[in-house]
Amino acid sequence: MNYFILTYVGKPVGESGENWGTEYIFNYACNKCGTGASVKKNLKSYKLENIAKEIFQTIDGDYIISKDLYILLKSKNIQVGNLKNVTSASGEILPFYHLFADHGLPKAAETKGLIKENQCVECRRNGYFNNIVMGDLDKRINTKVLPVRLTYNKLDIVLLGNEDILNSWEHMGLSEKEAEGNSVVRYARPLLIVSKGFKEILEECKLKNIEFESINII
Numbered sequence: 001m002n003y004f005i006l007t008y009v010g011k012p013v014g015e016s017g018e019n020w021g022t023e024y025i026f027n028y029a030c031n032k033c034g035t036g037a038s039v040k041k042n043l044k045s046y047k048l049e050n051i052a053k054e055i056f057q058t059i060d061g062d063y064i065i066s067k068d069l070y071i072l073l074k075s076k077n078i079q080v081g082n083l084k085n086v087t088s089a090s091g092e093i094l095p096f097y098h099l100f101a102d103h104g105l106p107k108a109a110e111t112k113g114l115i116k117e118n119q120c121v122e123c124r125r126n127g128y129f130n131n132i133v134m135g136d137l138d139k140r141i142n143t144k145v146l147p148v149r150l151t152y153n154k155l156d157i158v159l160l161g162n163e164d165i166l167n168s169w170e171h172m173g174l175s176e177k178e179a180e181g182n183s184v185v186r187y188a189r190p191l192l193i194v195s196k197g198f199k200e201i202l203e204e205c206k207l208k209n210i211e212f213e214s215i216n217i218i
Contacts, residue, residue, distance in 0.1 A: 002196040003157065003166070003215045005148055008057040010209030015046040016058040018185045020089040029187075030123035034177035037187045042087045043098040049088065054207050055099070061172065061189040063099040069205070070097045078198055079164040104167035104190065106156050109218070111170065113148035118174055126175045126188035148191070151216040164195040 016022070022044045029036035043062060054069045064086060065073075073080055081102035085093045111128075119127030135143040150168065171188035179185050199212050 003193050003217075004196070004199050004212040005150065005168075005215060006063075006192045006194045006199075006202075007148075007211045007213065008055065008063065008209055009211050010056065012057050012059045012061075013051055013053070014048040014056075014058045014064075015060055016043055016048075016062045016064075016086070017045075017060040018187065019060075020044040020046050024187065030120055030125065030175070030177075032122040032177065033120040033126060033175040034185075034187050035120060035123055035126040035171050035175040039084070039098060039100065042084050042091075042093075044089050044091075045086050045094070045096075046089055048086065048094055048096060051096075054205065055202070055210060063192055064096045065099050067095040067097065072205070073198070073201060076197070076201055078195075078201065079162060081163075081165070099165070099192065101163070101165045101167045101190075101192065103163055105152065105169055105193065107169040108150040109153055110151040110216075111149070113146040114170065120175060125169060126171045126173065128170045128172050128188075130172075147213055149213065149216060150191075150193075151218060154217050157217055162195075164198045166193045167191070168193055 023040040024037040025040045026034065026037050054066045057063050070083060083097040086096040086098050087093050113131050114128045115131045116127050117129060131146045133144045133146065135141040167190035171190050173188040175188045176183045176186050193215060202210055
């Protein structure tokens with residue numbers, strides 16, 4: 001069984017989610033911060049209408065794929081669950097799908113390449129950030145984002161069957177279920193973990209700005 005963390009390394013484009021009228025459900029979310037909230041109907045967005053990309057990430061951290069890529073994945077029998085169209089803030093259906101998993105993995109047995117800051121005191125599922133080694137412009141040393149390595153027990157993977165896309169238990173960034181003071185409503189997003197089959201199709205399409213990091217299964 002081979003699974004990989006899917007990462008978009010290009011410049012995020014467009015906006016999506018909480019600030020554009022998207023409705024969320026909280027069946028499996030933290031009561032305090034909202035981490036784990038999922039889109040109820042369609043992911044609403046802003047300024048996606050003229051984007052010509054097969055896969056990308058919005059400024060708010062949502063992964064988006066084109067209608068053509070969605071059709072290709074389905075034709076290859078990739079189990080992507082019940083993906084739904086992305087819409088504009090006014091509800092107009094766009095030729096994109098929100099790439100999100102119906103099922104998630106348990107907490108990783110070990111994580112590398114991530115740091116934790118300001119986590120919710122109840123769930124501790126949010127507040128994960130990429131570990132970065134700062135560079136030095138004077139010495140022409142670039143800032144380096146350390147690779148993420150997640151380790152799982154084999155049984156945790158086997159129990160999920162043949163899913164081709166999964167959410168990580170760990171969520172990137174901070175969550176705020178209620179806006180207070182200068183804060184805004186925001187739900188941290190999980191990492192997306194995909195199967196070898198999913199990875200191979202994206203690689204065959206020679207899509208830009210996509211990286212895969214293998215997860216470790218013990």
